[in-house]
Amino acid sequence: MRIAVTAENESIEGVVDPRFGRAKFFLVYDEDKKSWETIDNKQNLEAAQGAGIQSAANIVNAGCNVLISGHCGPKAFTALTKAGVEVYTATSGTVRNAIDLFKQGKLIKIGSADVEGHW
Secondary structure, three states: OEEEEEEOOOOOOOEEOOOOOOOOEEEEEEOOOOEEEEEEOHHHHOOOOOHHHHHHHHHHHOOOOEEEEOOOOHHHHHHHHHOOOEEEEOOOOEHHHHHHHHHOOOOEEOOOOOOOOOO
């Protein structure tokens, strides 16, 4: 299983970025290999539109099964769930803590977008 977490920097000890489409980075944890990968999301930080959909494509193309983020807009949520990616919310704490909470079954799986587009 590959788990993506929105992150404000490239460290697993850094905090979860509350945004999805305009998150600075995605840190991907490969549970089978017990390894980390960083995806730079710079191209979507200043995008006028389409940041959520492009970020969703990046997550899907990285082979992720799960996304952990503070929030997720409607177009991104639709793109992720249609590709089979489950979306969970973590609004505070570190990336490492978010992964630990997910593994313990303590994060909430969201069933729909929880913010408007262009958030």
